Amino acid sequence: MATGTRLRVVILGGGFGGLAAAQNLTSPRIDVTLIDKTNHHLFQPLLYQVATAALSPGDIAQPIRAILRGRDNVRVVMDTITSLDPEHNCIHGELGTYAYDYLILAPGSRHAYFGHPEWEAVAPGLKTVDDALHIRTSLLQTFELADEAVGTPALEGLLNFVVVGGGPTGVEMAGAIAEISLRTMLPDFPRIPRSQIRVLLVEAADRLLGGFDPKLSEHAKQSLTDLGVEVHLQTRVTDITATHITLSGESTRKIPTNNVIWAAGNAASPLLTQLNTALDRQGRVIVDPTCRIAPYPNVFVVGDGAHMDDGTGRPLPAVAQPAMQMGRYVGKELVRLANGDRAFTRPFTYKDLGSMATIGRARAVVEISNIKLGGFLAWVAWAGLHILKLISFRNRLKVLVEWLWYYVSFQPGARLLYDHEQRTLKTSPTTEVHEQS
Amino acid sequence: MATGTRLRVVILGGGFGGLAAAQNLTSPRIDVTLIDKTNHHLFQPLLYQVATAALSPGDIAQPIRAILRGRDNVRVVMDTITSLDPEHNCIHGELGTYAYDYLILAPGSRHAYFGHPEWEAVAPGLKTVDDALHIRTSLLQTFELADEAVGTPALEGLLNFVVVGGGPTGVEMAGAIAEISLRTMLPDFPRIPRSQIRVLLVEAADRLLGGFDPKLSEHAKQSLTDLGVEVHLQTRVTDITATHITLSGESTRKIPTNNVIWAAGNAASPLLTQLNTALDRQGRVIVDPTCRIAPYPNVFVVGDGAHMDDGTGRPLPAVAQPAMQMGRYVGKELVRLANGDRAFTRPFTYKDLGSMATIGRARAVVEISNIKLGGFLAWVAWAGLHILKLISFRNRLKVLVEWLWYYVSFQPGARLLYDHEQRTLKTSPTTEVHEQS
Numbered sequence: 001m002a003t004g005t006r007l008r009v010v011i012l013g014g015g016f017g018g019l020a021a022a023q024n025l026t027s028p029r030i031d032v033t034l035i036d037k038t039n040h041h042l043f044q045p046l047l048y049q050v051a052t053a054a055l056s057p058g059d060i061a062q063p064i065r066a067i068l069r070g071r072d073n074v075r076v077v078m079d080t081i082t083s084l085d086p087e088h089n090c091i092h093g094e095l096g097t098y099a100y101d102y103l104i105l106a107p108g109s110r111h112a113y114f115g116h117p118e119w120e121a122v123a124p125g126l127k128t129v130d131d132a133l134h135i136r137t138s139l140l141q142t143f144e145l146a147d148e149a150v151g152t153p154a155l156e157g158l159l160n161f162v163v164v165g166g167g168p169t170g171v172e173m174a175g176a177i178a179e180i181s182l183r184t185m186l187p188d189f190p191r192i193p194r195s196q197i198r199v200l201l202v203e204a205a206d207r208l209l210g211g212f213d214p215k216l217s218e219h220a221k222q223s224l225t226d227l228g229v230e231v232h233l234q235t236r237v238t239d240i241t242a243t244h245i246t247l248s249g250e251s252t253r254k255i256p257t258n259n260v261i262w263a264a265g266n267a268a269s270p271l272l273t274q275l276n277t278a279l280d281r282q283g284r285v286i287v288d289p290t291c292r293i294a295p296y297p298n299v300f301v302v303g304d305g306a307h308m309d310d311g312t313g314r315p316l317p318a319v320a321q322p323a324m325q326m327g328r329y330v331g332k333e334l335v336r337l338a339n340g341d342r343a344f345t346r347p348f349t350y351k352d353l354g355s356m357a358t359i360g361r362a363r364a365v366v367e368i369s370n371i372k373l374g375g376f377l378a379w380v381a382w383a384g385l386h387i388l389k390l391i392s393f394r395n396r397l398k399v400l401v402e403w404l405w406y407y408v409s410f411q412p413g414a415r416l417l418y419d420h421e422q423r424t425l426k427t428s429p430t431t432e433v434h435e436q437s
Numbered sequence: 438m439a440t441g442t443r444l445r446v447v448i449l450g451g452g453f454g455g456l457a458a459a460q461n462l463t464s465p466r467i468d469v470t471l472i473d474k475t476n477h478h479l480f481q482p483l484l485y486q487v488a489t490a491a492l493s494p495g496d497i498a499q500p501i502r503a504i505l506r507g508r509d510n511v512r513v514v515m516d517t518i519t520s521l522d523p524e525h526n527c528i529h530g531e532l533g534t535y536a537y538d539y540l541i542l543a544p545g546s547r548h549a550y551f552g553h554p555e556w557e558a559v560a561p562g563l564k565t566v567d568d569a570l571h572i573r574t575s576l577l578q579t580f581e582l583a584d585e586a587v588g589t590p591a592l593e594g595l596l597n598f599v600v601v602g603g604g605p606t607g608v609e610m611a612g613a614i615a616e617i618s619l620r621t622m623l624p625d626f627p628r629i630p631r632s633q634i635r636v637l638l639v640e641a642a643d644r645l646l647g648g649f650d651p652k653l654s655e656h657a658k659q660s661l662t663d664l665g666v667e668v669h670l671q672t673r674v675t676d677i678t679a680t681h682i683t684l685s686g687e688s689t690r691k692i693p694t695n696n697v698i699w700a701a702g703n704a705a706s707p708l709l710t711q712l713n714t715a716l717d718r719q720g721r722v723i724v725d726p727t728c729r730i731a732p733y734p735n736v737f738v739v740g741d742g743a744h745m746d747d748g749t750g751r752p753l754p755a756v757a758q759p760a761m762q763m764g765r766y767v768g769k770e771l772v773r774l775a776n777g778d779r780a781f782t783r784p785f786t787y788k789d790l791g792s793m794a795t796i797g798r799a800r801a802v803v804e805i806s807n808i809k810l811g812g813f814l815a816w817v818a819w820a821g822l823h824i825l826k827l828i829s830f831r832n833r834l835k836v837l838v839e840w841l842w843y844y845v846s847f848q849p850g851a852r853l854l855y856d857h858e859q860r861t862l863k864t865s866p867t868t869e870v871h872e873q874s
Binding site: 039040056057058059063065066069072075076077078079095096140144147148187188189190191415 | 476477493494495496500502503506509512513514515516532533577581584585624625626627628852
């Protein structure tokens with residue numbers, strides 16, 4: 001690249017990977033365009049707390065423009081990309097076409113329903129603010145419906161909550177649902193019998209948190225059981241409808257529920273199929289050690305959409321740390337390139353900063369290389385790290401206030417049903433909405 | 438009422454009036470049913486801060502059940518009431534029928550469009566969380582659209598914001614919109630010229646804040662002008678469409694805008710027409726000095742839906758204080774009745790606690806009997822009083838953190854566009870949504 005030429009770098013996605021790339025593309029010789037279909041970066045590891053009404057969306061999300069404010073070489077665009085055209089070095093969105101010298105794809109992932117796309121409508125996953133608000137609405141509304149159904153057969157099974165998938169998201173969701181149901185909601189609904197509330201966590205493998213040390217898996221299971229969660233291991237989901245879930249383990253059971261939350265499996269963005277390169281079973285692009293693909297050496301894939309070998313033949317997990325590290329790597333190497341230095345001569349290396357999952361209000365499991373923690377101490381480590389990682393000082397302070405309050409009071413801060421999120425009440429004879437308050 | 442009989446009191450509405458009634462109906466001889474179509478009580482005086490992204494809905498709303506937790510004689514029901522049947526002492530909702538000995542109607546109000554109901558779709562009011570999120574989405578989305586439109590004719594008029602109505606809500610909205618547009622958003626959109634952003638406040642009378650002292654009206658006008666708001670007095674709205682507003686004052690002007698916010702006039706709930714009693718022009722029930730109506734001495738109306746003479750022949754204003762005081766009065770008198778004491782022998786008397794309105798980040802006008810304050814000191818009084826009035830300690834602390842942060846940083850905390858709120862982009866050739874982040 002001749003000195004004096006400006007590089008046009010287009011980044012698709014403002015999640016952990018895309019944002020890290022933009023933050024590291026600091027050379028004045030590079031023009032960066034970051035495109036996302038929303039206006040905000042989301043701190044996804046805490047999304048389950050929005051779904052369980054502990055936090056508001058504003059607590060864990062921040063406008064991308066605000067994060068990148070003052071970066072004169074970065075343009076932020078809110079657009080939905082509809083196709084890639086790597087032959088002509090551009091991508092197409094609903095609002096325009098974006099030409100690039102280098103493209104960084106960080107499109108994230110959605111949930112995979114293992115050949116049952118029809119389950120998505122009745123078993124929502126948890127990837128976006130919208131997903132979280134949908135689950136929150138369903139959770140809160142179910143208690144209102146149950147209160148009306150007390151003393152009638154309609155109550156039977158109404159308060160069964162089923163979380164599918166025993167990874168960190170599933171464990172965190174199940175713990176949080178048990179806690180909000182039994183500790184927060186139940187006292188506000190004195191007519192509802194305690195015995196009517198069941199929270200089930202379903203996992204196909206023989207332990208929870210497959211990526212963690214087995215001792216921590218056992219610890220997590222015990223903590224969830226203490227909170228009132230029924231943990232079902234070696235159990236598969238064979239069917240989900242609007243009214244039931246069918247589980248197949250030691251025996252086959254059909255459990256009434258209209259609150260199934262899906263936390264099992266990822267599927268990469270379908271946009272990646274347009275790259276004429278090999279994908280793995282989850283639709284991830286198999287990238288080389290510089291995050292590139294063979295047919296187009298100016299296209300990088302980072303984050304959940306990249307299948308990057310961890311050195312043992314397995315892909316890096318689809319979580320925040322690999323995404324951020326890949327994004328940072330590509331950003332830094334492109335700056336070297338723009339400066340006329342040798343670039344992409346060193347492969348990307350992943351530094352494992354450990355894993356953690358929280359269980360309810362004040363328990364967690366933490367694994368950082370050889371350190372394995374469970375219980376309250378682990379929760380303190382978890383809370384501290386997550387607060388530190390939240391983007392701005394303001395959010396840190398606010399989330400801290402929220403958590404301290406929740407910790408002492410069991411009163412989470414966002415138990416709201418808005419009009420426009422309300423599903424039509426199932427028992428409602430009419431959908432007419434009358435002005436009333 | 439014979440001793441030993443339990444009174445059934447049904448309250449319609451969980452706003453300031455209905456909640457105050459429930460909180461004062463503390464007799465064990467009274468069974469209270471409070472019905473609202475949402476699950477939360479809303480601190481409406483701060484709703485404009487949700488609309489302008491300074492606060493999250495969870496900061497200013499609280500589940501009604503949580504507020505009334507521990508009150509064994511109160512049942513909270515989430516239902517939409519569809520008709521009143523005062524002849525048979527019951528009201529009907531979508532989920533059930535509620536029989537009462539005494540009925541307290543506190544249904545609140547919506548905005549009045551002065552014979553132009555078609556304006557509601559293009560000029561939303563601000564009464565519910567849903568309203569506020571709708572306005573917030575439109576405001577944020579407009580800046581994203583404008584960024585795309587820079588350099589094209591589509592930019593012309595896109596960033597015109599028009600607030601109709603110069604009462605407290607209109608003044609607060611206009612100030613907040615000017616501040617978020619010019620101080621918060623503009624730095625994040627460096628391509629947008631400052632001159633393209635216009636905030637207009639339109640009022641038919643010859644001064645703002647008609648209920649305040651004229652000096653404070655002038656003070657508010659000056660403060661808004663300093664913030665960049667164009668204040669148009671003695672100006673009427675003659676037409677609103679999706680793309681324009683037509684104003685008629687000294688001259689007639691047609692101003693391009695798709696962001697009109699309606700803060701002029703109230704219309705009481707249409708349910709009140711079912712009471713066979715006199716209504717005023719705004720649809721309010723003309724109540725006697727005990728908040729009752731002639732045909733049905735066991736039916737009370739409190740809050741925005743009641744036309745209660747203030748002693749000078751004018752009705753009390755449709756704001757929080759009269760609603761709370763009426764609700765408290767009716768609650769306390771019914772407790773007397775249930776206890777076998779003489780009740781409703783003293784008329785309701787309104788105690789004016791003063792009025793206040795805030796203008797932007799750190800200015801306000803306050804009028805408490807003979808005290809008339811403007812400027813920063815008034816803002817401190819306003820902020821302190823509103824924080825004190827928020828329902829719980831938690832919200833007080835959180836809102837204080839939000840405001841302190843906003844005060845020092847100009848970075849409000851809730852500038853989020855969720856997927857499900859996004860309007861289809863006007864320039865979008867397709868509505869297909871592609872997975873991307």
